Amino acid sequence: MRSCTVPGMMMFKAPICEYCGSNADFEKWADGEKYGLYVCDAHQSLGERDIRAYWHMQGLTLIEDIIEIYPSLFMVTDIAWRRLDGKLNHGGSIAKSSEAGGAFAINTNGDISLPIVIDGKANVKQILIDDIVNSTEVSQDLLARVKATIAHMMYIADYNAFKAASDEQWAIAQNSTDPDTMERVATVKRQMDLLF
Ligand SMILES: [Zn+2]
Numbered sequence: 316m317r318s319c320t321v322p323g324m325m326m327f328k329a330p331i332c333e334y335c336g337s338n339a340d341f342e343k344w345a346d347g348e349k350y351g352l353y354v355c356d357a358h359q360s361l362g363e364r365d366i367r368a369y370w371h372m373q374g375l376t377l378i379e380d381i382i383e384i385y386p387s388l389f390m391v392t393d394i395a396w397r398r399l400d401g402k403l404n405h406g407g408s409i410a411k412s413s414e415a416g417g418a419f420a421i422n423t424n425g426d427i428s429l430p431i432v433i434d435g436k437a438n439v440k441q442i443l444i445d446d447i448v449n450s451t452e453v454s455q456d457l458l459a460r461v462k463a464t465i466a467h468m469m470y471i472a473d474y475n476a477f478k479a480a481s482d483e484q485w486a487i488a489q490n491s492t493d494p495d496t497m498e499r500v501a502t503v504k505r506q507m508d509l510l511f
Contacts, residue, residue, distance in 0.1 A: 317499055319361075319480035321506035322350040322369050334358040345369055347417025368477035371470040372507075374422040378430060379412060380469060381420060385461055387452075394431055394453055396446045403448065407431040410439045420465050427465050481507060 322345035332355035339353035354362035394407035488500035
Protein backbone atom coordinates (compact mmCIF):
# COMPACT_ATOMS: atom_id res chain seq x y z
CA MET A 316 0.00 0.00 0.00
CA ARG A 317 1.06 3.53 -0.76
CA SER A 318 -0.66 6.57 0.76
CA CYS A 319 0.46 9.16 -1.78
CA THR A 320 1.91 9.44 -5.25
CA VAL A 321 3.00 11.94 -7.91
CA PRO A 322 1.58 11.99 -11.46
CA GLY A 323 3.94 10.66 -14.12
CA MET A 324 4.03 9.95 -17.85
CA MET A 325 1.01 7.75 -18.54
CA MET A 326 2.58 6.05 -21.53
CA PHE A 327 5.18 4.46 -19.26
CA LYS A 328 2.70 3.18 -16.68
CA ALA A 329 0.84 -0.11 -16.35
CA PRO A 330 -2.91 0.26 -15.69
CA ILE A 331 -2.59 -0.66 -12.02
CA CYS A 332 -3.87 1.36 -9.05
CA GLU A 333 -0.90 3.30 -7.72
CA TYR A 334 -2.11 3.04 -4.13
CA CYS A 335 -3.06 -0.63 -3.75
CA GLY A 336 -1.76 -2.39 -6.86
CA SER A 337 -5.10 -3.82 -7.99
CA ASN A 338 -6.38 -3.38 -11.54
CA ALA A 339 -7.07 0.27 -12.28
CA ASP A 340 -10.62 1.46 -12.97
CA PHE A 341 -9.77 5.04 -13.93
CA GLU A 342 -7.13 7.23 -15.51
CA LYS A 343 -6.78 10.57 -13.74
CA TRP A 344 -5.08 13.17 -15.87
CA ALA A 345 -2.94 15.95 -14.45
CA ASP A 346 -2.63 17.80 -17.75
CA GLY A 347 -5.07 16.16 -20.13
CA GLU A 348 -2.48 14.58 -22.36
CA LYS A 349 0.73 13.24 -20.81
CA TYR A 350 0.86 13.21 -17.02
CA GLY A 351 -1.52 11.40 -14.75
CA LEU A 352 -2.04 8.38 -12.57
CA TYR A 353 -4.06 5.17 -12.43
CA VAL A 354 -6.49 4.44 -9.61
CA CYS A 355 -9.00 1.77 -8.63
CA ASP A 356 -12.53 2.77 -7.65
CA ALA A 357 -11.67 2.82 -3.93
CA HIS A 358 -8.70 5.16 -4.38
CA GLN A 359 -10.24 7.70 -6.74
CA SER A 360 -10.39 10.47 -4.17
CA LEU A 361 -6.76 9.90 -3.11
CA GLY A 362 -5.73 10.16 -6.76
CA GLU A 363 -7.65 13.40 -7.18
CA ARG A 364 -6.06 14.80 -4.01
CA ASP A 365 -2.56 13.98 -5.23
CA ILE A 366 -3.24 15.55 -8.63
CA ARG A 367 -4.40 18.75 -6.93
CA ALA A 368 -1.28 18.63 -4.72
CA TYR A 369 0.80 18.31 -7.91
CA TRP A 370 -1.01 21.32 -9.42
CA HIS A 371 -0.25 23.26 -6.26
CA MET A 372 3.46 22.43 -6.56
CA GLN A 373 3.42 23.50 -10.21
CA GLY A 374 1.52 26.78 -9.60
CA LEU A 375 -1.48 25.54 -11.61
CA THR A 376 -5.20 26.05 -10.94
CA LEU A 377 -7.67 24.17 -13.13
CA ILE A 378 -9.87 26.69 -14.92
CA GLU A 379 -13.06 24.75 -14.10
CA ASP A 380 -12.29 25.15 -10.38
CA ILE A 381 -12.09 28.92 -10.87
CA ILE A 382 -15.29 29.03 -12.93
CA GLU A 383 -17.08 27.17 -10.15
CA ILE A 384 -16.38 30.15 -7.89
CA TYR A 385 -16.85 32.82 -10.61
CA PRO A 386 -19.48 31.34 -12.97
CA SER A 387 -19.83 34.59 -14.93
CA LEU A 388 -16.37 33.95 -16.42
CA PHE A 389 -17.82 30.98 -18.29
CA MET A 390 -20.10 33.29 -20.31
CA VAL A 391 -17.50 35.86 -21.30
CA THR A 392 -17.05 36.23 -25.07
CA ASP A 393 -15.08 39.45 -25.39
CA ILE A 394 -12.02 39.69 -23.18
CA ALA A 395 -9.73 42.55 -24.18
CA TRP A 396 -6.06 42.67 -23.27
CA ARG A 397 -3.07 44.86 -23.85
CA ARG A 398 -0.34 43.37 -25.99
CA LEU A 399 3.38 43.87 -25.50
CA ASP A 400 3.38 46.60 -28.17
CA GLY A 401 0.66 48.45 -26.24
CA LYS A 402 -2.16 47.74 -28.71
CA LEU A 403 -5.42 46.14 -27.60
CA ASN A 404 -6.63 42.71 -28.64
CA HIS A 405 -10.33 41.81 -28.42
CA GLY A 406 -12.60 38.81 -28.62
CA GLY A 407 -10.95 36.42 -26.17
CA SER A 408 -12.82 33.90 -24.07
CA ILE A 409 -11.72 31.69 -21.20
CA ALA A 410 -10.41 28.35 -22.50
CA LYS A 411 -12.15 25.28 -21.10
CA SER A 412 -10.20 22.11 -20.43
CA SER A 413 -12.38 20.26 -22.94
CA GLU A 414 -11.10 22.61 -25.66
CA ALA A 415 -7.52 22.89 -24.51
CA GLY A 416 -6.74 19.45 -23.05
CA GLY A 417 -6.29 20.81 -19.53
CA ALA A 418 -6.62 24.58 -19.20
CA PHE A 419 -5.01 26.22 -16.18
CA ALA A 420 -4.42 29.55 -14.55
CA ILE A 421 -0.65 29.66 -14.04
CA ASN A 422 1.00 31.39 -11.12
CA THR A 423 4.67 32.14 -11.82
CA ASN A 424 6.08 33.90 -8.76
CA GLY A 425 2.92 35.96 -8.36
CA ASP A 426 2.44 36.72 -12.08
CA ILE A 427 -0.91 35.08 -12.74
CA SER A 428 -2.17 34.28 -16.23
CA LEU A 429 -5.41 32.84 -17.58
CA PRO A 430 -5.77 30.56 -20.62
CA ILE A 431 -7.54 32.66 -23.25
CA VAL A 432 -8.91 31.44 -26.56
CA ILE A 433 -7.68 34.22 -28.82
CA ASP A 434 -8.61 32.95 -32.25
CA GLY A 435 -11.83 30.98 -32.48
CA LYS A 436 -11.13 27.66 -30.80
CA ALA A 437 -7.77 26.96 -32.32
CA ASN A 438 -5.39 29.19 -30.42
CA VAL A 439 -5.06 29.26 -26.62
CA LYS A 440 -2.62 31.65 -25.02
CA GLN A 441 -1.77 32.42 -21.40
CA ILE A 442 -2.60 36.10 -20.84
CA LEU A 443 -1.49 37.88 -17.67
CA ILE A 444 -4.47 39.04 -15.61
CA ASP A 445 -2.69 42.39 -15.23
CA ASP A 446 -2.85 42.84 -19.03
CA ILE A 447 -6.62 42.28 -19.25
CA VAL A 448 -8.46 45.59 -19.52
CA ASN A 449 -11.74 46.66 -17.98
CA SER A 450 -14.86 45.82 -20.00
CA THR A 451 -18.59 45.37 -19.47
CA GLU A 452 -18.08 41.61 -19.26
CA VAL A 453 -14.91 41.54 -17.18
CA SER A 454 -14.52 44.24 -14.55
CA GLN A 455 -11.25 45.01 -12.82
CA ASP A 456 -13.00 44.18 -9.57
CA LEU A 457 -13.79 40.66 -10.82
CA LEU A 458 -10.22 40.22 -12.10
CA ALA A 459 -8.81 41.31 -8.75
CA ARG A 460 -10.99 38.76 -6.96
CA VAL A 461 -10.01 35.98 -9.38
CA LYS A 462 -6.36 36.85 -8.90
CA ALA A 463 -6.69 36.86 -5.12
CA THR A 464 -8.40 33.45 -5.19
CA ILE A 465 -5.59 31.95 -7.24
CA ALA A 466 -2.84 33.63 -5.21
CA HIS A 467 -4.47 32.31 -2.03
CA MET A 468 -3.67 28.78 -3.25
CA MET A 469 -6.86 26.77 -3.76
CA TYR A 470 -5.19 23.40 -3.35
CA ILE A 471 -3.13 24.08 -0.25
CA ALA A 472 -5.15 21.65 1.91
CA ASP A 473 -4.60 18.87 -0.65
CA TYR A 474 -0.91 19.68 -0.78
CA ASN A 475 -0.59 19.64 3.02
CA ALA A 476 -2.33 16.25 3.22
CA PHE A 477 -0.12 14.89 0.44
CA LYS A 478 3.02 16.26 2.12
CA ALA A 479 2.08 14.74 5.48
CA ALA A 480 1.49 11.34 3.84
CA SER A 481 4.76 11.66 1.92
CA ASP A 482 6.78 12.56 5.05
CA GLU A 483 5.20 9.70 6.96
CA GLN A 484 5.99 7.18 4.22
CA TRP A 485 9.52 8.46 3.96
CA ALA A 486 10.00 7.95 7.70
CA ILE A 487 8.58 4.42 7.46
CA ALA A 488 10.78 3.58 4.47
CA GLN A 489 13.90 4.76 6.26
CA ASN A 490 13.19 2.30 9.06
CA SER A 491 12.10 -0.47 6.73
CA THR A 492 14.16 -3.44 5.65
CA ASP A 493 11.64 -4.41 2.96
CA PRO A 494 13.30 -3.49 -0.35
CA ASP A 495 9.95 -3.18 -2.12
CA THR A 496 8.66 -0.58 0.35
CA MET A 497 11.92 1.33 0.23
CA GLU A 498 11.95 1.39 -3.57
CA ARG A 499 8.33 2.55 -3.93
CA VAL A 500 8.72 5.36 -1.41
CA ALA A 501 12.07 6.41 -2.85
CA THR A 502 10.42 6.72 -6.27
CA VAL A 503 7.84 9.18 -4.93
CA LYS A 504 10.57 11.10 -3.11
CA ARG A 505 12.65 11.35 -6.31
CA GLN A 506 9.64 12.57 -8.28
CA MET A 507 8.87 15.16 -5.61
CA ASP A 508 12.45 16.39 -5.55
CA LEU A 509 12.26 16.89 -9.31
CA LEU A 510 9.29 19.22 -8.83
CA PHE A 511 11.19 21.65 -6.65
ZN1 LIG B 1 -6.50 1.12 -5.23
